[in-house]
Amino acid sequence: MRFLKSFYIHNRFFRYIAFLAACFVLSYWVPILYPIGWVLVFILMALFVFDCYLLYTTPNAIQCERNLPQKLSNSDHNTLTIKLSSKYPFKTGISVIDELPVQFQKRDFEHNIHLQKGIPYQFDYSVRPVERGEYIFGNLNIYASSPFRIVKRRFVFQKDQMVPVYPSIIQMQQYDFLAINNRLSEFGLKKIRRIGHTQEFEQIKEYIKGDDIRTINWKATAKKNQLMVNQYQDEKSQPIYSIIDTGRVMKMPFNGLKLLDYAINATLAFSNVALKRNDKTGMITFSKNIETFVPAVQKISHLNTILEKLYNITTEFTDSDFGLLYAHIKRKVNQRSLLLLYTNFEHISALKRQLPYLLAIAKKHVLVVIFFENTELESLIGTDAEDLQTIYHKTIAEKFSLEKRLMQRELQQYGIQTILTKPESLTINTINKYLEIKARGLL
The missing domain is CATH 2.60.40.10 (Immunoglobulins)
Structure with a gap:
C-alpha cells in the first residue's frame, strides 16, 4: 500500500x-x-x-x-x-x-x-x-x-x-525601528512645533534660529557668553487607551481586510511606539458589551499582553452600545487620558445618536474619534460619467463623501479631535495625531 x-x-x-x-x-x-x-x-x-x-x-x-x-x-x-x-x-x-x-x-x-x-x-x-x-x-x-x-x-x-x-507584527516592527531612530517623518509623519511650556525640562542648549526666545536661559547665557535656551521634552507616563469598536460598522472589508483588523493592526503598532516613548498604554474593546479592558501600563513587556488580547478578539458584529462605553470609562479610567476611539459612521444620523456619549467622554479626557473614508466610493467619484446611471451613482457617492467631511467638522466644533483616514493609512495617521497631541501639550 x-x-x-x-x-x-x-x-x-x-x-x-x-x-x-x-x-x-x-x-x-x-x-x-x-x-x-x-x-x-x-x-x-x-x-x-x-x-x-x-x-x-x-x-x-x-x-x-x-x-x-x-x-x-x-x-x-x-x-x-x-x-x-x-x-x-x-x-x-x-x-x-x-x-x-x-x-x-x-x-x-x-x-x-x-x-x-x-x-x-x-x-x-x-x-x-x-x-x-x-x-x-x-x-x-x-x-x-x-x-x-x-x-x-x-x-x-x-x-x-x-x-x-x-495582528501585523511586521508593521509594528517597522514603526518600532523608525520611532527609536526618530525617523517617523520618512513615512509621512510630520513634525509638530511645540506650543507653550507644559513639557518636561530636558536640557540647556545653544540658541539656533527658530527657537522660542521666551525659553532663553539668561543665567546660562551669561556664563557661556552666548545665547542659551531651555529645551523641553514631551511629558512621560501619560495614560493612553486604544478603544476599538467591534460592532457591525467595523465589518466592512477593504482590500480583503475588515476595518476591525485595520484598527487592531494600528493599535498594536501605535501601542509599541507609545511605550517606546515612555507613555502608559491600555486597551478597550466593546460592542453591546465591554469585551476587553487592559489597564494602561508603562512596561515594555505590557506589549505582549496587548498583542495576545488583540489576537483573541472575537465578535459577532452586533450594534455597539456607546452608553455602556461611557459608563465603563467613567468607572475604570479615573486619570485624564488620551482615548483613541476606532469606529465608523456612514451616516450623519448615526453620529448624532452617539454624540451625547462622545461629548460626555470628551469632558474629562482627550478624545480622538477615528473613522474611515470609503475608498471604493472615492474611486467611483473619480471615474468619468458616461451615462445617466453613472451620473446617479456618482451623485450618491459624492453625497456620502460629503457627509463624512461634515461629520468630521461637527466633531471638531465640539472640541473633539478627529481622524478621517483611508484604511491603509490608518496607522500612519494615528501615530501622527499622537505626536501632534503630545507636542502641543493637549494632554
Missing part, C-alpha cells in the same frame, strides 16, 4: 501511449509501422520497469523541509522557505505542491525544478493572510521523476503544521 500511495504516472507516459496508438492506426495504411509499433511497446515496457527501479531503489532519496515562522503577520506578505536536496545519482525532476491553509483559497500552488545529487536547493514564496486565527499547512508533497519521465514517486513531508496569524 505504501508503494501504491507513492506511485504516480508521469504526464509524458500518456504522450508515449498516444504516439504508439497513432502508429498502430497508421499501420492500417502503412503495414511496416505495425512491427515497429510492437517493438516500441516492448521498449516502453522495459523503460517503465527500469524507471521504477531507478526511483524506488534509493532509500530516503529526497529530503525536504518547510520553514515557517512562529507567527504569521496579518495583512502582510509573509515569506516562507522550502529547502530540498536529492540523493539520486541522476538529475531529478521535482514538482513541489504545498497544501496551503484553507483560508487562502489557493489550490494551484506548484513549483517545478531540477535537482542534482548533493546540491541543496531553496526557494521562497509569500502568503498574505487577511484573518486572524490558526492556519494549518497540510502535506508538503514532492513528486520526483527520472530523466525518462515515465513514472513519478511521491514523498510526503511535514503534515499538518499549525501557525497562528497575529
Whole structure:
C-alpha cells in the first residue's frame, strides 16, 4: 500500500501511449509501422520497469523541509522557505505542491525544478493572510521523476503544521525601528512645533534660529557668553487607551481586510511606539458589551499582553452600545487620558445618536474619534460619467463623501479631535495625531 500511495504516472507516459496508438492506426495504411509499433511497446515496457527501479531503489532519496515562522503577520506578505536536496545519482525532476491553509483559497500552488545529487536547493514564496486565527499547512508533497519521465514517486513531508496569524507584527516592527531612530517623518509623519511650556525640562542648549526666545536661559547665557535656551521634552507616563469598536460598522472589508483588523493592526503598532516613548498604554474593546479592558501600563513587556488580547478578539458584529462605553470609562479610567476611539459612521444620523456619549467622554479626557473614508466610493467619484446611471451613482457617492467631511467638522466644533483616514493609512495617521497631541501639550 505504501508503494501504491507513492506511485504516480508521469504526464509524458500518456504522450508515449498516444504516439504508439497513432502508429498502430497508421499501420492500417502503412503495414511496416505495425512491427515497429510492437517493438516500441516492448521498449516502453522495459523503460517503465527500469524507471521504477531507478526511483524506488534509493532509500530516503529526497529530503525536504518547510520553514515557517512562529507567527504569521496579518495583512502582510509573509515569506516562507522550502529547502530540498536529492540523493539520486541522476538529475531529478521535482514538482513541489504545498497544501496551503484553507483560508487562502489557493489550490494551484506548484513549483517545478531540477535537482542534482548533493546540491541543496531553496526557494521562497509569500502568503498574505487577511484573518486572524490558526492556519494549518497540510502535506508538503514532492513528486520526483527520472530523466525518462515515465513514472513519478511521491514523498510526503511535514503534515499538518499549525501557525497562528497575529495582528501585523511586521508593521509594528517597522514603526518600532523608525520611532527609536526618530525617523517617523520618512513615512509621512510630520513634525509638530511645540506650543507653550507644559513639557518636561530636558536640557540647556545653544540658541539656533527658530527657537522660542521666551525659553532663553539668561543665567546660562551669561556664563557661556552666548545665547542659551531651555529645551523641553514631551511629558512621560501619560495614560493612553486604544478603544476599538467591534460592532457591525467595523465589518466592512477593504482590500480583503475588515476595518476591525485595520484598527487592531494600528493599535498594536501605535501601542509599541507609545511605550517606546515612555507613555502608559491600555486597551478597550466593546460592542453591546465591554469585551476587553487592559489597564494602561508603562512596561515594555505590557506589549505582549496587548498583542495576545488583540489576537483573541472575537465578535459577532452586533450594534455597539456607546452608553455602556461611557459608563465603563467613567468607572475604570479615573486619570485624564488620551482615548483613541476606532469606529465608523456612514451616516450623519448615526453620529448624532452617539454624540451625547462622545461629548460626555470628551469632558474629562482627550478624545480622538477615528473613522474611515470609503475608498471604493472615492474611486467611483473619480471615474468619468458616461451615462445617466453613472451620473446617479456618482451623485450618491459624492453625497456620502460629503457627509463624512461634515461629520468630521461637527466633531471638531465640539472640541473633539478627529481622524478621517483611508484604511491603509490608518496607522500612519494615528501615530501622527499622537505626536501632534503630545507636542502641543493637549494632554
